Amino acid sequence: MTNRPDILCIGSVLWDVIGRSASVMRAGSDVPGRITRLPGGVALNIAMALARFGLRPALLSAVGRDAEGDELVAACAALNLETGYLYRSDDLPTDRYMAVEGANGLIAAIADAHSLEAAGDKILRPLLDGRLGTAETPFGGVVALDGNLTQFLLERIATDPALAQADLRVAPASPGKAERLMPFLTHPRAVLYVNLEEAGLLAQRSFDDSQAAAETLVARGAKRVLVTDGGKPAAEAVADAPTLSRQPPEVLVTRVTGAGDTFMAAHIAAEREGADRAAALSRALEVAAQYVSGDTSL
Structure with a gap:
């Protein structure tokens, strides 16, 4: 329980497969x-960015013991991410995400x-067995948490x-997973990071601007909310x-996944x-903005 990481990133750690085109696209475009x-996934994207800012993040997630999983863990380690707390499954494949931009x-x-x-909760074992903490000596640092976890596990966390x-x-x-965050809407130690659409789903209404969305969520009990709306x-x-x-x-937008x-x-x-x-x-x-512009340092 000494030499703890600066921050825990709990959630999806997977391979991103991204197709990008400079053309305007619609359904059926070729x-x-x-x-x-x-390497991608919300938790991993956050961890990679934190590492670039000089922090030492640890990943809590599930990665298969398949060839893709071994390659992914090696890639994370090369990025100075702590992979020793990952749950490595013998019978579950490594997750993937596919997008077209x-x-x-x-x-x-x-x-x-x-x-x-x-x-499920196997990914939380390091928080309970003494490696990162226990129920009696809880982890007291920053935890970045993403909604790719099940509703049940988010409620437990x-x-x-x-x-x-x-x-x-x-x-x-x-946006499709925004409503999973309802257990954190009135949580006394939670800071919510959402876009305008996600804020609307949490509030069960639509908003014209980020300020109205953020203030509405706080009025409904949120401790602190940050709402983005693209440009x-x-x-x-x-x-x-x-x-x-x-x-x-x-900026000129060249990528959006991970922004x-x-x-x-x-x-x-x-x-x-x-x-x-x-x-x-x-x-x-x-x-x-640097990231979506395609800045290769991010």
Whole structure:
């Protein structure tokens, strides 16, 4: 329980297969482009970004003991991520995510995270067996959590004594999984990172702008909420404090998968460095803009 990692990233660790084209696309489009495979998943994307900011994140997830899993773990280790707490399954394959992006943004995506869901609470064992903590001596650092986990496991994490002192930073993974985060909507130690659509799903209404979305979620009991809206202003709302709104830098968008994860990681890193609310929000928007512009350093 000494030499703990700076932050835990709990959720999806998988291979991203991304097809990108410079063409505007629609359903049925068949266009030239590039197809890449790279380490991905919300938890892993956050961890990779945190490592680039000089932090030492540990991954809690499920990865198969197949050839793809061995390759993925080796790739994570090469990126200075702590992989020793991963649950390696003998009978579950390594998860995958597939997306198609065009000049007009994300066209479609499929997340095959069935192994993570099937592994269930096995991924939390390091928090209970003394490696990262126990129910009596809970982990007290920052935890980045993504909504690729099952509703049952997310509900357990929200109340588990092993995380009773953790600073929980929570992202839904996708709009289709936003409602899984309901256990954290009124959680006293949870910070929610959502986009405008996800905020609407949590609030069960639609919003025209990020500020209204963030303030509504806080009014409904959230401790703190950050809402992004692509190239439009992002907002951060906190109970009993002024709401912040910032315009992201204008850039040419060349990729979108992982942008929200990069924003979240940059915001966490900025706050760990001592940035105040306004500076952390601005820094996160700057880094996310660099990422979507195709900056190869991110």
